[in-house]
Amino acid sequence: MNDASPHTRTVVVERDLPHPAEKIWRALTQPHLIEAWLMKSDFAPVPGHRFSFKADWGSVACEVVVIEPNSSLSYTWSAMGLESVVTWTLCPTSTGTHLRMEQTGFRPEQEQAYRGAQYGWTTFMAELETVLSRED
Template sequence: MTGILTETRTVTVERELAHPPEKLWRALTQPHLIAEWLMNNDFAPVVGHRFSLRGEWGGVLDCEVLVVEPSKRLSYTWNHVHEDRAYNLTSVVTLTLTPTAKGTHLRMEQSGFLPEQKQAFHGARHGWQGFLAKLDTLVATLD
């Protein structure tokens, strides 16, 4: 018997940032900096580390670090359990940093949106634009 294959959708946001990958990496992996551009957290850049992201709306995301390649790639689960199961989200965020002549090409992918999760998908598309703009502003202030 074969399982039903469910097609998932991915939000992808790409930005060219005028900062070296090492500087961006700090903002992606240090908890006090992550809190400045994303959410309050107890993150550690260690594969298998479980952490929470706590949103201003009161929601909590349960996460686990999947990949840590310093100054190159970071990946973690991004899971939201909601009392209304229709709003549950099981996804993976992958941030890829590629050095460029002027800084870094940052690619953010959040994969795992089910077809019926249109509100979460569009919310993530909008939300990541804002998060990455805040990231760029924050990194510009770092030494």
Template sequence: MNTAVDVRSVVVEREMPFPAEKLWRALTQPHLMEEWLMKSDFSPQVGRGFRFEAQWGALDCEVLEVEPQRSLAYTWNGMGLESVVTWTLTPTAAGTRLRMEQVGFKPEQEQAYRGAMAGWPRFFDGLEQTLARLD
């Protein structure tokens, strides 16, 4: 029997020298998301389904929460993993603190968990590079 205690999450937090409005664009506009995350048909509308696509396969997702320039949450489901990714944007003196939490890794999903632990910091690096190029 699985209890909530068995479910793990991956959290990445980073302060970025960009305003929340700029980060929001990179988190919600498909042509920008494709640069740092994956190809998608994302639209920031609660209840809307969308797909992320990569060489290794696809994820079926649904938008759960949209609070412009503050928070964004969506399901992240694929290859047996059912999880939720939540982004939180907090203005700081130097820019914006961006927090990503992916919740839903079961004990038997060690490979997916390790993949997320390794992958999200790389996605953040790509996001910073995309933001640096944005006007």
């Protein structure tokens, strides 16, 4: 399903965060924390687990592809005709963790979804930083 063909585009949002990878990992994988910065979900950190994100505008059907605790998380993201993959990568730094979110699979005719994801993930990342700053 990793269709990173030249005909698709990718949204990437990266941040250097002053938190250990373990803390960020919890915010990416624990449903009550995911809900605080992204959407309500029935996520479980188990490869092959099917789950969904729910919001007032609708829902996203997902399946866990990769789980490497405190390092890498990847899941499919299917909504409104978009079939994509979201990958989170956590790399320790001297001051905390470099967090990278990459969503691949936007076809050329999905300009609105692509632009929406650029805006959405930037907003979600800011919310994640807020959650991390108050979580302990």
